[in-house]
Amino acid sequence: MQHYPPSVIQVIRQLATLPGIGPKTAERLALHLLKASGDEVRGLAQSILALKANVRLCSRCFALSESSLCPVCRDPARDTGLICVVERPADMMAVEAASGFQGVYHILQGVLSPMDGIGPEDIRIRELILRIRTEEVREVILATGTAVEGEATAAYLAEQLSGLPIRVTRIASGIPMGGDLKYIDQVTLKRALESRRHVP
């Protein structure tokens, strides 16, 4: 790599800092950019700059947004009494993509993780409690992940919200749809049995 011109080495180094991109992939991408048209390359650079300049967090739910309030919070058809609490913007996108959910969101922007020094004051828990106190909230769905940190965060939130006059629920965990029991891990299977539902 050290034999490339400095501008090429610079791009390779910068690209290699991105997640999942090693030096070999970075080299391939840099050589691709060299061959690409000027318009294409300028378009990429400008859209990266625009990303940083235009995108901020919704002042109410902390979703990614280009205005003070995100499109979901601005939508009058949404049920503001139902808040779905997720870890990160990508989780909100997953719930939106599954569609059917008509409530609003609260993006914590992280999970409790004592190992990484992330405590309750580092994620948007205070803002959630403030929303529940000042808005007319009926139900909060705890939709953090089912890994250790997500479970711990949900448990912490459930405790914090227990004194408030709202319904607190947790998304169901169990066998994924289309799942074959013999390939499901033991923890999930145990949880699915414990959470069994009466067939109506």
Added chain:
Amino acid sequence: MQHYPPSVIQVIRQLATLPGIGPKTAERLALHLLKASGDEVRGLAQSILALKANVRLCSRCFALSESSLCPVCRDPARDTGLICVVERPADMMAVEAASGFQGVYHILQGVLSPMDGIGPEDIRIRELILRIRTEEVREVILATGTAVEGEATAAYLAEQLSGLPIRVTRIASGIPMGGDLKYIDQVTLKRALESRRHVP
């Protein structure tokens, strides 16, 4: 993806056009860039623009360069009588990295590929012959790849150069170093037997 703000969707689309980067990886990269510092993101965008603005081809050997002549062509210690002909800049970097080679290069910027409509006039063959005629060249090493197109290009070049008062050689093909015979493909093994050398 359609639920992200337009600036985010724009970056995801642009990144997904790069080789080896699908929509999921592009989404992950875009979210990483959103979290990265402004300096980091500006650095990346600027280095991509600088790449396009600064890098051109060496006027003599067609290597990537930031000046009219590339560092190898400018180096007075290099043996200009020995030209190593390769397909692409990355191949030249591989030969340089293996070090030990003290000659100069000629980068064809492609290989003959009738299937893709690439003929002798589409790659830098004319320029190679001109170099041999005007510079004092002793030997040309044909170091195109050993895939079909690289072999065909080497054969074509060997024919074109046969009338000139120079030595024309081809890099050796055979068992890679550290290779185990039972895992080597038949074509390589056949070639290695045919090209066997007398042990001195």
